[in-house]
Amino acid sequence: MSAASSSSSAVFEGLLDAGRQLESELVAFRRDLHRNPELSLQESETAAKVAAELRALGYEVRTGMGAHGMIADLIGPVAGPTVALRADMDALPIQEETGLPFASEKAGVMHACGHDAHTTMLLGAARLLAEQKDKLRGRVRFIFQSAEEINAGARLMVEAGVLDGVDEIYGLHNLPTLAAGKVATRFGSLMGSVDRIDIALEGKGGHGAIPDQTIDPVVAGSAIVMGLQTAVSREISPFSPVVVTIGKLHAGDAYNVIPHRAELTGTIRTFHPDVQRTMQERIERLAGSIAEAYRCKAKVTYTEMSPVLVSTDACVAHVEQVTDALIGRDNRVEAAPTLAGEDFAIYLQQVPGCFFWLGSGPQEGAEQAFGLHHPKFTLHEECLPLGASLLAAVALKRLSAG
Numbered sequence: 535m536s537a538a539s540s541s542s543s544a545v546f547e548g549l550l551d552a553g554r555q556l557e558s559e560l561v562a563f564r565r566d567l568h569r570n571p572e573l574s575l576q577e578s579e580t581a582a583k584v585a586a587e588l589r590a591l592g593y594e595v596r597t598g599m600g601a602h603g604m605i606a607d608l609i610g611p612v613a614g615p616t617v618a619l620r621a622d623m624d625a626l627p628i629q630e631e632t633g634l635p636f637a638s639e640k641a642g643v644m645h646a647c648g649h650d651a652h653t654t655m656l657l658g659a660a661r662l663l664a665e666q667k668d669k670l671r672g673r674v675r676f677i678f679q680s681a682e683e684i685n686a687g688a689r690l691m692v693e694a695g696v697l698d699g700v701d702e703i704y705g706l707h708n709l710p711t712l713a714a715g716k717v718a719t720r721f722g723s724l725m726g727s728v729d730r731i732d733i734a735l736e737g738k739g740g741h742g743a744i745p746d747q748t749i750d751p752v753v754a755g756s757a758i759v760m761g762l763q764t765a766v767s768r769e770i771s772p773f774s775p776v777v778v779t780i781g782k783l784h785a786g787d788a789y790n791v792i793p794h795r796a797e798l799t800g801t802i803r804t805f806h807p808d809v810q811r812t813m814q815e816r817i818e819r820l821a822g823s824i825a826e827a828y829r830c831k832a833k834v835t836y837t838e839m840s841p842v843l844v845s846t847d848a849c850v851a852h853v854e855q856v857t858d859a860l861i862g863r864d865n866r867v868e869a870a871p872t873l874a875g876e877d878f879a880i881y882l883q884q885v886p887g888c889f890f891w892l893g894s895g896p897q898e899g900a901e902q903a904f905g906l907h908h909p910k911f912t913l914h915e916e917c918l919p920l921g922a923s924l925l926a927a928v929a930l931k932r933l934s935a936g
């Protein structure tokens with residue numbers, strides 16, 4: 535608390551306490567979502583529950599934005615900027631194995647990324663901020679989006695106009711490898727870009743014992759898998775992280791037949807927008823020329839799914855200042871970069887903002903929790919009230935006079 539002035543310190547302490555008082559309600563809401571997960575673009579029941587909660591708090595809610603997304607605005611008495619806070623609502627096609635009493639009741643669907651917690655925290659923030667409405671100089675926009683896991687929701691929300699009039703946007707993600715009660719921030723790039731590649735190879739099939747009468751797309755495809763790695767090792771600075779992963783390679787049905795076709799699908803991750811922009815040419819050139827060397831035809835489809843997630847310096851500094859005032863400098867660490875993707879990056883392409891990590895794991899020294907997207911993923915629910923308070927504080931501090 536040392537860095538904060540006494541008046542803002544009082545505001546923050548109030549928010550922290552008010553968040554803690556909501557803990558049992560937040561936990562109950564999150565467990566209900568956890569029991570009833572919905573896949574990307576199918577979050578209709580989740581959205582209905584969120585909209586009902588917002589309306590009960592007095593919000594006017596615009597639903598049906600970008601699939602099942604919605605926005606609600608809190609407008610202060612004095613005009614000023616608009617700060618958006620965002621949460622995601624979708625679950626993953628994973629069979630839960632936690633054995634928790636509130637485990638998923640839907641076979642093969644699980645909140646294994648903690649979006650149930652994010653949604654709950656943002657609702658908590660909506661409640662905390664509604665009580666502070668008179669202090670706002672400007673507007674807070676709450677954005678609940680569909681389909682983060684398939685990199686579709688944020689784009690749909692932007693197309694639906696949710697950023698119209700928004701000056702800054704903030705969002706968080708829980709992090710099970712960071713102890714609950716802590717926050718991790720990072721200036722600049724935080725998460726990688728996500729692109730997809732699909733390579734269709736056309737050869738000429740035939741008898742597995744007479745290769746000279748065929749054009750073998752399996753050998754060409756294998757060479758492409760290996761060759762693509764040289765885009766990383768020979769063409770890009772070793773100080774610029776890039777991952778090329780072929781996750782799927784499909785060809786043939788029989789051990790003694792050379793097939794006509796092979797299909798390769800993979801993902802490209804980069805950490806710098808200028809490197810991401812070069813990847814399509816590299817992949818098309820390498821795949822195309824290697825296929826040609828093996829007498830195959832290659833059709834390369836390159837799809838940009840989400841950009842590098844780059845926070846705005848001033849907004850990162852703002853989150854750090856608010857975090858330090860709320861939980862103390864000792865509880866904030868520098869976030870390690872990751873090439874995992876997050877479609878929050880799409881909002882950050884449009885407006886300034888900051889994305890940060892909220893610890894949801896066990897305390898240091900305890901046995902480590904299972905990670906995001908794991909069938910045994912769990913989170914420490916004490917992160918729920920803190921997340922709610924933190925989001926509320928980020929908006930309130932930005933929009934309050936002091």
Ligand SMILES: [Zn+2]
Pocket residue numbers: 647683906907
């Ligand atoms: Zn995820």
Ligand SMILES: [Zn+2]
Pocket residue numbers: 647648649682707
């Ligand atoms: Zn996630």
